[in-house]
Amino acid sequence: MDAAPFPKADGLHRWFPEGWRDHELLDCGAGSKLERFGDLVLIRPEPRAIWDRGMTESDWRRISAAEFVPTGRTKGHWEPHQSVPDNWEIRYPLTDTQHLHFSLEMTRFKHVGLFPEQAANWRWMANRLGPGKSVLNLFAYTGGASLAARATGADVTHVDAIKQVVTWTRMNMELSGLDGIRWCVEDAMRFVERELRRGNQYDLIVMDPPAWGLGPKGEKWKLEEQIGRLIRASAGLVAQGGAVIMNTYSSLSPSSLENFWRAALPDAAIEAGELCLRSGAGQVLPTGSLVRVTRA
Template sequence: MADIQLITPASWDQYELIDSGDFQKLERFGEYVLARPEPQAIWNKSLTDTEWERQAHAVFRRDRQSPERGDWQTSPDMRDPWYVSFKQAGLNLKFKLALTNFKHVGLFPEQADNWAYIYRKIKAIASNVPQPRVLNLFAYTGGASLAARQAGADVTHVDAVKPVISWARENMDHSELDNIRWVVEDAVKFVRREVRRGNRYNGMILDPPAYGRGPDGEKWVLEEQLNDLLKSCADLLDRDDFFFIINLYSLGFSSLILENLIGQTFGKVPNPEWGELYMDDASHKRLPLGVFYRFASV
Protein backbone atom coordinates (compact mmCIF):
# COMPACT_ATOMS: atom_id res chain seq x y z
CA MET A 1 0.00 0.00 0.00
CA ALA A 2 1.34 3.44 -0.92
CA ASP A 3 1.20 5.81 2.06
CA ILE A 4 1.65 9.26 0.53
CA GLN A 5 3.14 12.05 2.62
CA LEU A 6 1.57 15.26 1.46
CA ILE A 7 3.34 18.48 0.61
CA THR A 8 4.46 19.79 3.99
CA PRO A 9 4.10 23.25 5.49
CA ALA A 10 7.80 23.80 4.83
CA SER A 11 7.19 23.63 1.09
CA TRP A 12 3.81 25.42 1.10
CA ASP A 13 4.26 28.58 3.11
CA GLN A 14 0.59 29.55 2.74
CA TYR A 15 -0.73 26.65 4.83
CA GLU A 16 0.14 25.06 8.17
CA LEU A 17 -1.59 22.56 10.45
CA ILE A 18 -0.53 24.04 13.79
CA ASP A 19 -2.25 21.64 16.20
CA SER A 20 -4.99 19.02 16.36
CA GLY A 21 -6.89 17.25 19.11
CA ASP A 22 -10.08 17.22 21.19
CA PHE A 23 -12.02 16.89 17.90
CA GLN A 24 -10.62 20.16 16.54
CA LYS A 25 -7.83 21.45 14.33
CA LEU A 26 -5.91 24.73 14.36
CA GLU A 27 -4.75 25.79 10.89
CA ARG A 28 -3.09 28.75 9.22
CA PHE A 29 -4.36 29.75 5.79
CA GLY A 30 -2.18 32.59 4.59
CA GLU A 31 -2.26 35.35 7.20
CA TYR A 32 -5.15 33.93 9.25
CA VAL A 33 -5.39 31.11 11.79
CA LEU A 34 -8.67 29.17 12.08
CA ALA A 35 -9.99 26.76 14.72
CA ARG A 36 -12.67 24.37 13.50
CA PRO A 37 -14.10 20.90 14.21
CA GLU A 38 -12.27 17.75 13.08
CA PRO A 39 -14.08 14.48 13.97
CA GLN A 40 -11.00 12.29 13.57
CA ALA A 41 -8.78 14.25 15.97
CA ILE A 42 -9.77 12.15 18.98
CA TRP A 43 -6.45 12.65 20.85
CA ASN A 44 -5.53 15.58 23.11
CA LYS A 45 -4.34 18.96 21.89
CA SER A 46 -0.64 19.69 22.25
CA LEU A 47 -1.17 23.41 22.87
CA THR A 48 -3.26 24.86 25.66
CA ASP A 49 -6.74 26.27 25.12
CA THR A 50 -5.29 29.67 25.96
CA GLU A 51 -2.75 29.34 23.16
CA TRP A 52 -5.46 28.31 20.70
CA GLU A 53 -7.51 31.35 21.69
CA ARG A 54 -4.49 33.62 21.36
CA GLN A 55 -3.63 32.42 17.84
CA ALA A 56 -7.07 31.99 16.26
CA HIS A 57 -8.51 34.78 14.12
CA ALA A 58 -11.71 32.76 13.62
CA VAL A 59 -13.35 29.97 15.64
CA PHE A 60 -16.21 27.81 14.33
CA ARG A 61 -19.04 27.13 16.81
CA ARG A 62 -21.57 24.44 15.94
CA ASP A 63 -25.28 25.21 15.99
CA ARG A 64 -26.86 23.14 18.76
CA GLN A 65 -29.79 22.41 16.46
CA SER A 66 -27.64 21.09 13.59
CA PRO A 67 -24.72 18.62 13.44
CA GLU A 68 -23.39 20.33 10.30
CA ARG A 69 -24.08 24.06 10.49
CA GLY A 70 -22.65 26.72 12.72
CA ASP A 71 -21.21 30.21 12.93
CA TRP A 72 -17.74 31.74 13.00
CA GLN A 73 -16.55 34.04 15.74
CA THR A 74 -13.92 36.31 14.21
CA SER A 75 -11.44 38.89 15.36
CA PRO A 76 -12.23 42.48 14.31
CA ASP A 77 -9.23 42.73 11.97
CA MET A 78 -10.01 39.62 9.90
CA ARG A 79 -11.01 40.05 6.26
CA ASP A 80 -13.54 37.67 4.73
CA PRO A 81 -12.98 36.59 1.98
CA TRP A 82 -9.18 36.43 1.68
CA TYR A 83 -6.72 34.75 -0.69
CA VAL A 84 -3.89 32.20 -0.64
CA SER A 85 -1.52 31.06 -3.37
CA PHE A 86 -0.04 27.66 -4.21
CA LYS A 87 3.29 27.76 -6.05
CA GLN A 88 4.79 24.28 -6.26
CA ALA A 89 5.52 21.50 -8.75
CA GLY A 90 5.08 23.76 -11.81
CA LEU A 91 1.76 25.15 -10.55
CA ASN A 92 0.92 28.76 -9.76
CA LEU A 93 -2.63 28.91 -8.41
CA LYS A 94 -4.60 31.40 -6.38
CA PHE A 95 -7.67 30.57 -4.28
CA LYS A 96 -10.39 32.66 -2.68
CA LEU A 97 -11.15 31.55 0.87
CA ALA A 98 -14.30 32.40 2.81
CA LEU A 99 -15.93 31.38 6.09
CA THR A 100 -19.01 29.22 5.39
CA ASN A 101 -21.64 28.02 7.84
CA PHE A 102 -20.61 24.41 7.09
CA LYS A 103 -17.10 25.06 8.60
CA HIS A 104 -15.41 24.81 5.18
CA VAL A 105 -13.34 27.64 3.70
CA GLY A 106 -13.27 26.57 0.04
CA LEU A 107 -9.93 24.77 0.06
CA PHE A 108 -8.76 21.28 1.07
CA PRO A 109 -4.98 21.64 1.44
CA GLU A 110 -4.40 17.87 1.79
CA GLN A 111 -5.20 17.64 -1.92
CA ALA A 112 -2.00 19.48 -2.87
CA ASP A 113 -0.18 16.22 -3.59
CA ASN A 114 -2.96 15.22 -5.99
CA TRP A 115 -2.71 18.60 -7.77
CA ALA A 116 0.98 17.94 -8.38
CA TYR A 117 0.17 14.40 -9.54
CA ILE A 118 -2.45 15.71 -11.99
CA TYR A 119 -0.01 18.25 -13.41
CA ARG A 120 2.73 15.62 -13.91
CA LYS A 121 0.44 13.06 -15.54
CA ILE A 122 -1.12 15.53 -17.96
CA LYS A 123 2.32 16.75 -19.04
CA ALA A 124 3.36 13.12 -19.64
CA ILE A 125 0.18 12.21 -21.53
CA ALA A 126 0.53 15.33 -23.70
CA SER A 127 3.44 13.68 -25.53
CA ASN A 128 0.80 11.42 -27.17
CA VAL A 129 -2.35 13.57 -26.83
CA PRO A 130 -1.83 17.28 -27.60
CA GLN A 131 -4.66 18.42 -25.28
CA PRO A 132 -5.74 15.67 -22.85
CA ARG A 133 -9.40 15.72 -21.83
CA VAL A 134 -10.03 15.73 -18.07
CA LEU A 135 -13.31 15.26 -16.19
CA ASN A 136 -13.55 16.44 -12.57
CA LEU A 137 -16.64 15.14 -10.74
CA PHE A 138 -17.93 16.52 -7.42
CA ALA A 139 -15.39 19.21 -8.25
CA TYR A 140 -16.23 21.77 -5.52
CA THR A 141 -14.17 24.99 -5.78
CA GLY A 142 -11.86 23.57 -8.40
CA GLY A 143 -8.33 22.99 -7.09
CA ALA A 144 -7.93 19.88 -9.23
CA SER A 145 -9.59 21.57 -12.22
CA LEU A 146 -7.15 24.48 -12.00
CA ALA A 147 -4.16 22.13 -11.79
CA ALA A 148 -5.38 20.22 -14.85
CA ARG A 149 -6.05 23.39 -16.83
CA GLN A 150 -2.66 24.89 -15.97
CA ALA A 151 -1.05 21.70 -17.26
CA GLY A 152 -2.80 22.30 -20.61
CA ALA A 153 -5.80 19.97 -20.38
CA ASP A 154 -9.29 20.47 -21.78
CA VAL A 155 -11.18 20.44 -18.46
CA THR A 156 -14.84 19.70 -17.67
CA HIS A 157 -15.80 20.63 -14.10
CA VAL A 158 -19.02 19.09 -12.71
CA ASP A 159 -20.71 20.01 -9.44
CA ALA A 160 -24.36 20.04 -8.37
CA VAL A 161 -24.18 23.33 -6.43
CA LYS A 162 -24.32 26.48 -8.55
CA PRO A 163 -22.71 28.85 -5.97
CA VAL A 164 -19.77 26.45 -5.71
CA ILE A 165 -19.35 26.57 -9.50
CA SER A 166 -19.29 30.38 -9.27
CA TRP A 167 -16.61 30.14 -6.58
CA ALA A 168 -14.54 27.81 -8.78
CA ARG A 169 -14.87 30.24 -11.68
CA GLU A 170 -13.50 33.02 -9.47
CA ASN A 171 -10.53 30.81 -8.59
CA MET A 172 -9.92 30.27 -12.30
CA ASP A 173 -9.90 34.02 -12.88
CA HIS A 174 -7.61 34.69 -9.90
CA SER A 175 -5.23 32.01 -11.23
CA GLU A 176 -5.22 33.74 -14.65
CA LEU A 177 -6.64 30.68 -16.41
CA ASP A 178 -9.58 30.30 -18.79
CA ASN A 179 -11.77 27.97 -20.84
CA ILE A 180 -12.80 25.45 -18.17
CA ARG A 181 -16.18 23.95 -19.03
CA TRP A 182 -18.58 24.43 -16.08
CA VAL A 183 -21.46 21.97 -15.64
CA VAL A 184 -24.07 22.34 -12.87
CA GLU A 185 -25.52 18.83 -12.77
CA ASP A 186 -25.82 15.64 -10.80
CA ALA A 187 -22.57 13.72 -11.38
CA VAL A 188 -24.26 10.35 -11.89
CA LYS A 189 -26.61 11.74 -14.55
CA PHE A 190 -23.77 13.52 -16.34
CA VAL A 191 -21.55 10.43 -16.45
CA ARG A 192 -24.34 8.20 -17.75
CA ARG A 193 -25.09 10.68 -20.53
CA GLU A 194 -21.42 10.89 -21.49
CA VAL A 195 -21.29 7.08 -21.71
CA ARG A 196 -24.30 7.07 -24.05
CA ARG A 197 -22.60 9.70 -26.20
CA GLY A 198 -19.48 7.56 -26.48
CA ASN A 199 -17.19 10.22 -25.01
CA ARG A 200 -13.77 9.45 -23.53
CA TYR A 201 -11.49 11.26 -21.08
CA ASN A 202 -7.75 10.93 -20.54
CA GLY A 203 -8.07 11.94 -16.90
CA MET A 204 -10.83 11.46 -14.33
CA ILE A 205 -10.96 12.93 -10.84
CA LEU A 206 -13.61 12.00 -8.26
CA ASP A 207 -14.03 13.46 -4.77
CA PRO A 208 -17.55 12.37 -3.78
CA PRO A 209 -19.15 13.32 -0.45
CA ALA A 210 -20.74 10.82 1.90
CA TYR A 211 -24.17 12.34 1.22
CA GLY A 212 -25.45 14.96 -1.17
CA ARG A 213 -28.25 16.30 -3.35
CA GLY A 214 -28.25 17.10 -7.05
CA PRO A 215 -29.69 20.35 -8.47
CA ASP A 216 -33.05 18.62 -8.99
CA GLY A 217 -33.08 16.86 -5.63
CA GLU A 218 -31.23 13.74 -6.81
CA LYS A 219 -30.02 11.78 -3.78
CA TRP A 220 -26.38 10.70 -3.44
CA VAL A 221 -25.39 8.10 -0.84
CA LEU A 222 -21.74 7.09 -1.18
CA GLU A 223 -21.89 3.44 -0.15
CA GLU A 224 -25.04 2.80 -2.21
CA GLN A 225 -24.00 4.47 -5.48
CA LEU A 226 -20.21 4.53 -5.71
CA ASN A 227 -19.89 1.05 -7.19
CA ASP A 228 -22.22 1.80 -10.12
CA LEU A 229 -20.65 5.21 -10.70
CA LEU A 230 -17.18 3.67 -10.97
CA LYS A 231 -18.46 1.20 -13.57
CA SER A 232 -19.68 4.10 -15.71
CA CYS A 233 -16.38 5.91 -15.20
CA ALA A 234 -14.52 2.86 -16.50
CA ASP A 235 -16.48 3.22 -19.75
CA LEU A 236 -15.38 6.86 -20.05
CA LEU A 237 -11.66 6.44 -19.37
CA ASP A 238 -9.41 6.39 -22.43
CA ARG A 239 -7.86 2.98 -23.08
CA ASP A 240 -4.34 4.16 -23.96
CA ASP A 241 -3.41 7.45 -22.27
CA PHE A 242 -5.03 8.01 -18.90
CA PHE A 243 -4.92 8.76 -15.20
CA PHE A 244 -7.59 8.24 -12.54
CA ILE A 245 -7.92 9.64 -9.01
CA ILE A 246 -10.57 9.05 -6.38
CA ASN A 247 -10.64 10.57 -2.87
CA LEU A 248 -13.02 9.67 -0.06
CA TYR A 249 -13.48 11.50 3.21
CA SER A 250 -16.02 9.33 4.99
CA LEU A 251 -15.55 7.83 8.43
CA GLY A 252 -15.36 4.06 8.21
CA PHE A 253 -14.10 3.90 4.61
CA SER A 254 -10.63 2.40 4.27
CA SER A 255 -8.30 2.37 1.29
CA LEU A 256 -8.88 -1.40 1.10
CA ILE A 257 -12.46 -0.70 0.05
CA LEU A 258 -11.17 1.43 -2.80
CA GLU A 259 -8.62 -1.22 -3.74
CA ASN A 260 -11.41 -3.82 -4.05
CA LEU A 261 -13.69 -1.49 -6.02
CA ILE A 262 -10.95 -0.45 -8.44
CA GLY A 263 -9.81 -4.04 -8.93
CA GLN A 264 -13.31 -5.26 -9.72
CA THR A 265 -14.14 -2.32 -11.99
CA PHE A 266 -10.92 -1.65 -13.88
CA GLY A 267 -9.06 -4.94 -13.47
CA LYS A 268 -5.30 -4.79 -13.09
CA VAL A 269 -4.30 -1.13 -13.38
CA PRO A 270 -0.86 0.33 -14.16
CA ASN A 271 1.16 2.25 -11.59
CA PRO A 272 -1.35 2.05 -8.71
CA GLU A 273 -0.96 4.16 -5.57
CA TRP A 274 -3.35 4.04 -2.65
CA GLY A 275 -3.50 4.80 1.04
CA GLU A 276 -4.45 7.52 3.51
CA LEU A 277 -4.27 11.24 3.04
CA TYR A 278 -2.89 12.89 6.16
CA MET A 279 -1.25 16.03 7.39
CA ASP A 280 1.35 16.35 10.16
CA ASP A 281 0.72 19.02 12.75
CA ALA A 282 3.58 20.92 14.39
CA SER A 283 3.81 18.30 17.16
CA HIS A 284 4.11 15.50 14.56
CA LYS A 285 0.66 14.05 15.18
CA ARG A 286 -0.69 12.63 11.91
CA LEU A 287 -4.23 13.78 11.17
CA PRO A 288 -5.99 11.42 8.71
CA LEU A 289 -7.92 13.34 6.06
CA GLY A 290 -9.40 10.62 3.89
CA VAL A 291 -8.33 7.80 1.61
CA PHE A 292 -7.35 7.78 -2.05
CA TYR A 293 -6.60 5.52 -4.99
CA ARG A 294 -4.91 6.65 -8.18
CA PHE A 295 -3.32 5.05 -11.23
CA ALA A 296 -2.00 6.16 -14.59
CA SER A 297 -0.74 4.82 -17.91
CA VAL A 298 2.49 6.84 -17.53
Protein backbone atom coordinates in the same frame (compact mmCIF):
# COMPACT_ATOMS: atom_id res chain seq x y z
CA MET B 1 8.09 -23.95 19.02
CA ASP B 2 9.12 -20.76 17.28
CA ALA B 3 6.45 -18.14 16.78
CA ALA B 4 5.32 -17.76 13.21
CA PRO B 5 6.62 -14.54 11.63
CA PHE B 6 4.17 -11.80 10.84
CA PRO B 7 3.24 -11.84 7.16
CA LYS B 8 4.82 -9.03 5.20
CA ALA B 9 2.40 -6.11 4.81
CA ASP B 10 1.96 -4.71 1.32
CA GLY B 11 1.47 -1.29 2.84
CA LEU B 12 -0.94 1.54 2.24
CA HIS B 13 0.41 4.88 1.13
CA ARG B 14 0.36 8.14 3.05
CA TRP B 15 0.45 11.21 0.82
CA PHE B 16 1.39 14.64 2.16
CA PRO B 17 1.17 17.93 0.24
CA GLU B 18 4.42 19.74 -0.47
CA GLY B 19 5.18 23.35 -1.25
CA TRP B 20 2.55 25.16 0.78
CA ARG B 21 3.56 28.58 2.09
CA ASP B 22 0.04 29.94 2.63
CA HIS B 23 -1.26 26.96 4.60
CA GLU B 24 -0.02 25.27 7.75
CA LEU B 25 -1.55 22.79 10.16
CA LEU B 26 -0.27 24.23 13.41
CA ASP B 27 -1.77 21.67 15.79
CA CYS B 28 -4.61 19.18 16.11
CA GLY B 29 -6.28 17.13 18.81
CA ALA B 30 -9.26 16.94 21.16
CA GLY B 31 -11.55 16.83 18.12
CA SER B 32 -10.30 20.05 16.51
CA LYS B 33 -7.56 21.44 14.29
CA LEU B 34 -5.68 24.74 14.29
CA GLU B 35 -4.73 25.92 10.79
CA ARG B 36 -3.20 28.94 9.16
CA PHE B 37 -4.61 30.07 5.82
CA GLY B 38 -2.49 33.00 4.70
CA ASP B 39 -2.45 35.39 7.65
CA LEU B 40 -5.58 33.96 9.31
CA VAL B 41 -5.41 31.22 11.94
CA LEU B 42 -8.68 29.28 12.34
CA ILE B 43 -10.03 26.59 14.67
CA ARG B 44 -12.33 24.00 13.11
CA PRO B 45 -13.82 20.68 14.26
CA GLU B 46 -11.86 17.58 13.20
CA PRO B 47 -13.46 14.27 14.29
CA ARG B 48 -10.37 12.27 13.29
CA ALA B 49 -8.12 14.18 15.72
CA ILE B 50 -8.97 12.15 18.83
CA TRP B 51 -5.54 12.49 20.51
CA ASP B 52 -4.34 15.26 22.83
CA ARG B 53 -3.43 18.71 21.57
CA GLY B 54 0.24 19.59 21.31
CA MET B 55 -0.49 23.12 22.53
CA THR B 56 -2.84 24.34 25.23
CA GLU B 57 -6.42 25.35 24.50
CA SER B 58 -5.65 28.86 25.73
CA ASP B 59 -2.77 29.09 23.25
CA TRP B 60 -5.13 28.08 20.46
CA ARG B 61 -7.58 30.80 21.35
CA ARG B 62 -4.84 33.37 21.78
CA ILE B 63 -3.39 32.96 18.28
CA SER B 64 -6.60 32.18 16.34
CA ALA B 65 -8.72 34.72 14.48
CA ALA B 66 -11.96 32.71 14.61
CA GLU B 67 -13.44 29.39 15.69
CA PHE B 68 -16.21 27.38 14.04
CA VAL B 69 -18.96 26.35 16.46
CA PRO B 70 -21.33 23.60 15.20
CA THR B 71 -25.04 24.12 15.76
CA GLY B 72 -26.23 21.05 13.84
CA ARG B 73 -24.98 18.03 11.92
CA THR B 74 -23.51 20.03 9.05
CA LYS B 75 -23.91 23.71 9.89
CA GLY B 76 -22.77 26.20 12.48
CA HIS B 77 -21.35 29.67 12.90
CA TRP B 78 -17.99 31.34 13.33
CA GLU B 79 -17.03 33.07 16.57
CA PRO B 80 -14.38 35.72 15.85
CA HIS B 81 -11.55 36.20 18.32
CA GLN B 82 -10.34 39.24 16.40
CA SER B 83 -11.31 41.21 13.30
CA VAL B 84 -11.67 38.91 10.27
CA PRO B 85 -12.30 39.73 6.58
CA ASP B 86 -15.31 38.52 4.60
CA ASN B 87 -12.91 36.84 2.18
CA TRP B 88 -9.20 36.68 1.50
CA GLU B 89 -6.80 35.14 -1.02
CA ILE B 90 -4.02 32.58 -0.79
CA ARG B 91 -1.90 30.89 -3.45
CA TYR B 92 -0.14 27.59 -4.06
CA PRO B 93 3.06 27.14 -6.12
CA LEU B 94 2.15 24.36 -8.55
CA THR B 95 5.48 24.86 -10.34
CA ASP B 96 8.31 27.37 -10.13
CA THR B 97 6.45 29.63 -12.56
CA GLN B 98 2.76 28.79 -12.04
CA HIS B 99 0.78 29.67 -8.90
CA LEU B 100 -2.82 28.69 -8.23
CA HIS B 101 -4.85 31.40 -6.49
CA PHE B 102 -7.83 30.74 -4.22
CA SER B 103 -10.41 33.10 -2.78
CA LEU B 104 -11.41 31.87 0.69
CA GLU B 105 -14.29 32.66 3.01
CA MET B 106 -15.62 31.22 6.26
CA THR B 107 -18.80 29.35 5.33
CA ARG B 108 -21.59 28.13 7.61
CA PHE B 109 -20.57 24.56 6.75
CA LYS B 110 -17.13 25.04 8.46
CA HIS B 111 -15.31 24.94 5.11
CA VAL B 112 -13.29 27.85 3.75
CA GLY B 113 -13.26 26.84 0.06
CA LEU B 114 -10.14 24.69 -0.04
CA PHE B 115 -8.88 21.28 1.06
CA PRO B 116 -5.11 21.94 1.27
CA GLU B 117 -4.15 18.27 1.49
CA GLN B 118 -5.35 17.91 -2.11
CA ALA B 119 -2.18 19.67 -3.26
CA ALA B 120 -0.54 16.23 -3.13
CA ASN B 121 -2.77 15.30 -6.07
CA TRP B 122 -2.28 18.59 -7.93
CA ARG B 123 1.46 18.08 -8.34
CA TRP B 124 0.95 14.44 -9.31
CA MET B 125 -1.43 15.63 -12.03
CA ALA B 126 0.92 18.36 -13.20
CA ASN B 127 3.64 15.77 -13.82
CA ARG B 128 1.48 13.67 -16.16
CA LEU B 129 -0.75 16.18 -17.96
CA GLY B 130 -0.20 18.67 -20.76
CA PRO B 131 -1.78 20.11 -23.92
CA GLY B 132 -4.02 17.61 -25.68
CA LYS B 133 -4.90 15.69 -22.53
CA SER B 134 -8.52 15.61 -21.35
CA VAL B 135 -9.58 15.85 -17.70
CA LEU B 136 -12.95 15.33 -16.04
CA ASN B 137 -13.34 16.70 -12.51
CA LEU B 138 -16.47 15.35 -10.77
CA PHE B 139 -17.95 16.70 -7.53
CA ALA B 140 -15.39 19.38 -8.23
CA TYR B 141 -16.15 21.91 -5.44
CA THR B 142 -14.03 25.09 -5.80
CA GLY B 143 -11.79 23.52 -8.38
CA GLY B 144 -8.25 23.06 -7.12
CA ALA B 145 -7.84 20.01 -9.36
CA SER B 146 -9.47 21.81 -12.29
CA LEU B 147 -7.04 24.71 -11.95
CA ALA B 148 -4.03 22.41 -11.62
CA ALA B 149 -5.04 20.47 -14.72
CA ARG B 150 -5.81 23.57 -16.77
CA ALA B 151 -2.47 25.12 -15.80
CA THR B 152 -0.75 22.31 -17.73
CA GLY B 153 -2.72 23.13 -20.89
CA ALA B 154 -5.07 20.16 -20.56
CA ASP B 155 -8.73 20.38 -21.61
CA VAL B 156 -10.79 20.41 -18.41
CA THR B 157 -14.48 19.68 -17.75
CA HIS B 158 -15.59 20.78 -14.27
CA VAL B 159 -18.80 19.21 -12.91
CA ASP B 160 -20.55 20.25 -9.71
CA ALA B 161 -24.21 20.32 -8.76
CA ILE B 162 -24.09 23.67 -6.95
CA LYS B 163 -24.11 26.77 -9.15
CA GLN B 164 -22.63 29.05 -6.47
CA VAL B 165 -19.64 26.73 -6.07
CA VAL B 166 -19.02 26.74 -9.83
CA THR B 167 -19.11 30.55 -9.73
CA TRP B 168 -16.53 30.42 -6.92
CA THR B 169 -14.30 28.19 -9.07
CA ARG B 170 -14.59 30.58 -12.00
CA MET B 171 -13.30 33.34 -9.71
CA ASN B 172 -10.35 31.16 -8.69
CA MET B 173 -9.61 30.45 -12.36
CA GLU B 174 -9.51 34.16 -13.15
CA LEU B 175 -7.37 34.94 -10.09
CA SER B 176 -4.94 32.27 -11.31
CA GLY B 177 -4.68 33.84 -14.77
CA LEU B 178 -6.32 30.85 -16.44
CA ASP B 179 -9.29 30.40 -18.78
CA GLY B 180 -11.02 27.82 -20.96
CA ILE B 181 -12.46 25.46 -18.35
CA ARG B 182 -15.76 23.87 -19.40
CA TRP B 183 -18.39 24.31 -16.67
CA CYS B 184 -21.25 21.88 -16.02
CA VAL B 185 -23.75 22.53 -13.22
CA GLU B 186 -25.20 19.05 -13.06
CA ASP B 187 -25.60 15.90 -11.02
CA ALA B 188 -22.30 14.05 -11.45
CA MET B 189 -23.85 10.59 -11.73
CA ARG B 190 -26.20 11.74 -14.49
CA PHE B 191 -23.31 13.41 -16.33
CA VAL B 192 -21.13 10.27 -16.15
CA GLU B 193 -23.84 7.97 -17.46
CA ARG B 194 -24.61 10.33 -20.34
CA GLU B 195 -20.92 10.53 -21.29
CA LEU B 196 -20.77 6.74 -21.19
CA ARG B 197 -23.66 6.48 -23.65
CA ARG B 198 -21.92 8.99 -25.92
CA GLY B 199 -18.71 6.97 -25.89
CA ASN B 200 -16.58 9.82 -24.53
CA GLN B 201 -13.37 9.09 -22.63
CA TYR B 202 -10.84 11.09 -20.62
CA ASP B 203 -7.13 10.83 -19.87
CA LEU B 204 -7.74 11.68 -16.22
CA ILE B 205 -10.85 11.55 -14.05
CA VAL B 206 -10.77 13.23 -10.66
CA MET B 207 -13.60 12.67 -8.20
CA ASP B 208 -14.31 13.56 -4.60
CA PRO B 209 -17.84 12.26 -4.00
CA PRO B 210 -19.50 13.48 -0.80
CA ALA B 211 -20.72 11.10 1.89
CA TRP B 212 -24.25 12.38 1.29
CA GLY B 213 -26.05 15.22 -0.40
CA LEU B 214 -28.70 16.43 -2.83
CA GLY B 215 -28.39 17.10 -6.55
CA PRO B 216 -29.69 20.24 -8.32
CA LYS B 217 -33.07 18.58 -8.91
CA GLY B 218 -33.35 17.03 -5.45
CA GLU B 219 -31.52 13.81 -6.34
CA LYS B 220 -30.58 12.05 -3.11
CA TRP B 221 -27.00 10.88 -2.80
CA LYS B 222 -25.56 8.48 -0.22
CA LEU B 223 -22.04 7.35 -1.03
CA GLU B 224 -22.23 3.81 0.35
CA GLU B 225 -25.32 3.15 -1.78
CA GLN B 226 -24.09 4.80 -5.00
CA ILE B 227 -20.35 4.20 -5.07
CA GLY B 228 -20.48 0.91 -6.97
CA ARG B 229 -22.64 2.40 -9.70
CA LEU B 230 -20.43 5.49 -9.88
CA ILE B 231 -17.20 3.52 -10.19
CA ARG B 232 -18.54 1.05 -12.76
CA ALA B 233 -19.79 3.87 -14.97
CA SER B 234 -16.68 6.02 -14.51
CA ALA B 235 -14.40 3.11 -15.39
CA GLY B 236 -15.87 3.16 -18.89
CA LEU B 237 -14.79 6.78 -19.32
CA VAL B 238 -11.09 6.13 -18.64
CA ALA B 239 -9.05 6.20 -21.84
CA GLN B 240 -6.35 3.62 -22.56
CA GLY B 241 -3.37 4.57 -20.40
CA GLY B 242 -5.55 7.05 -18.51
CA ALA B 243 -5.89 7.46 -14.77
CA VAL B 244 -8.35 8.12 -11.96
CA ILE B 245 -7.88 10.00 -8.70
CA MET B 246 -10.66 9.20 -6.24
CA ASN B 247 -10.76 10.76 -2.81
CA THR B 248 -13.46 10.39 -0.16
CA TYR B 249 -14.00 12.12 3.15
CA SER B 250 -16.16 9.32 4.53
CA SER B 251 -16.05 6.07 6.47
CA LEU B 252 -14.93 4.14 3.37
CA SER B 253 -11.39 2.83 3.81
CA PRO B 254 -8.65 2.94 1.15
CA SER B 255 -8.89 -0.85 0.84
CA SER B 256 -12.62 -0.62 0.15
CA LEU B 257 -12.02 1.88 -2.65
CA GLU B 258 -9.27 -0.33 -4.05
CA ASN B 259 -11.60 -3.34 -4.10
CA PHE B 260 -14.24 -1.43 -6.08
CA TRP B 261 -11.74 -0.23 -8.66
CA ARG B 262 -9.98 -3.59 -8.97
CA ALA B 263 -13.32 -5.15 -9.88
CA ALA B 264 -14.08 -2.37 -12.38
CA LEU B 265 -10.62 -2.28 -14.02
CA PRO B 266 -8.95 -5.64 -13.29
CA ASP B 267 -5.74 -4.88 -15.20
CA ALA B 268 -5.19 -1.41 -13.73
CA ALA B 269 -2.33 -0.42 -11.45
CA ILE B 270 -3.78 0.84 -8.16
CA GLU B 271 -2.24 2.77 -5.30
CA ALA B 272 -4.38 3.12 -2.17
CA GLY B 273 -3.85 5.07 1.01
CA GLU B 274 -4.63 8.24 2.90
CA LEU B 275 -4.24 11.92 2.22
CA CYS B 276 -2.60 13.38 5.30
CA LEU B 277 -1.40 16.61 6.86
CA ARG B 278 1.51 16.84 9.29
CA SER B 279 1.17 19.38 12.07
CA GLY B 280 3.79 21.69 13.48
CA ALA B 281 3.47 19.68 16.70
CA GLY B 282 4.42 16.50 14.79
CA GLN B 283 1.07 14.71 14.58
CA VAL B 284 -0.09 13.06 11.36
CA LEU B 285 -3.72 13.93 10.60
CA PRO B 286 -5.41 11.52 8.14
CA THR B 287 -7.93 13.54 6.16
CA GLY B 288 -9.45 11.08 3.71
CA SER B 289 -9.10 7.87 1.71
CA LEU B 290 -7.43 8.04 -1.70
CA VAL B 291 -6.87 5.74 -4.65
CA ARG B 292 -4.90 6.45 -7.80
CA VAL B 293 -5.81 4.11 -10.61
CA THR B 294 -3.86 3.83 -13.88
CA ARG B 295 -5.46 1.88 -16.69
CA ALA B 296 -3.23 -0.47 -18.66
